[in-house]
Amino acid sequence: MPWKESTTMSSRLEFVMLAQAPEANIAALCRAFQISRKTAYKWLDRYANHGAEGLFEQSRRPHSSPASSSDELELQVLALHLENPCWGSRKLRELLPEHLPRPHHSTVDAILKRHGCQVIGAPVKQDLASTRFEHDLPNSLWQMDFKGHFGLTTEAAGRCHALTILDDHSRYSVCLTACSNERFSSVQAGMQATFERYGLPDRITADNGPPWGSTGLKGLTKLKVWLIRLGIRISHSRPYHPQTQGKDERFHRTLKLELLDRRGFGSIAQCQLAFDEWRDKYNMLRPHHALGMKxxxxxxERSGRELPSVLRPIEYLSSDIVRKVDAKGYISYANQRHYIGEGMQGQPVAIRPDPDNDGLLEVRFCHHKVMELDLKAVT
Structure with a gap:
């Protein structure tokens, strides 16, 4: 299957950059991007010889580079600002052509000021945190959330709900999907496409709201059940503490400033086209302060854990007591009914002694501890 026509260049660039990771699995990447190995190595060779410009069908590289000059520097700065009006001098400086001298960011500021250019949404100066917590490796943790929702330009078209998933280590946006709602089916479709392209993470964190969280007593949602079946650990942010999802929250502010506040969209399809274009720029071009302006x-790099085509059968210890969750989300044990969650309908759970609490039982679904049962309370 060929590259997507609307994003040919960005798809090639993303493939090449992911393929250059130290332990990249080229075969898996070829499957994820739906290209042959012959095509993959052709673009890897072109990138090695000509850089990003070699990924065009016909290279657009100039045959010669003009001599650098202060006039050329100013023109380049102004052109970059025109294309990226929300980016400050430090980011613009990183994007200047290599043949130009790399000025101090204050020089770039002076050029912008001299030509009356203002950075849109420029933040008030503040002390940056001296230390930031991040996981050591890509795909150790993904942060997931919705960027609120916003109306489309025609009332009949409804509203767009932007599903976002960010890799904690790299700040890489693995998912920016335009959904017409926040229901299980929409979120699962967006996540499945993400898993097919980037593989599975070790853990995902999300807030406590639907469709990933549950307001019911100890209830597991259908989405959480699906993720647990895939072997993904799930955690939730503390209620009213959005800083737990800090990197994704910061991503949302950038998305709002650079795209959502500046454009209107007539349909979900138009939203997705704009999301794809902006995500490519965010991932592959936009310098990030926390990443040393890279x-x-x-x-x-892509995860080595592949999305299985079929969910594996659930297996428990031979010593476990296994119960199936009924249509209302309950199991029966010791002549009492215990609520597990309607999202668990038809799923088997295991009851076994809690190794950390003498006298208690734990109820487990796959690797996930659902709840505890007090033996004294049920005898």
Whole structure:
């Protein structure tokens, strides 16, 4: 299957940069991007010889580079600002052509000021945190959330709900999907496409709201059940503490400033086209302060855990007591009914002694501890 026509160049660039990771699995990447190995190595060779411009069907590289000059520097700065009006001098400086001298960011500021250019949404100066917590490796943790929702330009078209998933280590956006709602089916479809392209993470963190969280007593949602079946650990942020999802929250502010506040969309399809274009720029071009002014692609590599075509059968210990969750989300044990969650309908759970609490039983679904049962309370 050929590259997507609308994003040919960005797809090639993303493939090449992911393929250059130290332990990249070229075969898996070829399957994820739906290309042959012959095509893959052709673009890897072109990139090695000609850089990103070699990925065009016909190279657009100039045959000669003009001599650098202060006039050329100013023109380049102004052109970059025109294309990226929300980016400050430090980011623009990183994107200047290699043949030009790399000025101090204050020089770039002076050029912008001299020509009356203002950075849109420029933040008030503040002390940056001296230390930031991040996981050591890509795909150790993904942060997931919805970027609120916003109306489309015609009332009949409804509203767009932007599903976002960010890799904690690299700040790489693995998912930016335009959904018409926040229901299980929409979220699962967006996540499945993400898993097919980037593989599975070790853990995902999300807030406590639907469709991933549950307001019911100890209830597991259908989405959480599906993720647990895939072997992904799930954690939730503390209620009213969005800083737990800090990197994804910061991503949302950038998305709002650079795209959502500046454009309107007539349909979900138009939203997705704009999301794809902006995500490519965010991942592969936009310098990030927390990454030493490098784009997220420089720290991300695809997961080696593949999305299985069929979910594996659930297996428990021979010593476990196994119960199946009924249609209302309950199991029966010791002549009492215990609520597990309606999302667990038809799923088997294991009851076994809690190794950390003498006298208690734990109820487990696959690797996930669902709840505890007090033996004294049920005898």
């Amino acid at each position: 784009p997220p692609i420089t720290r991300y």
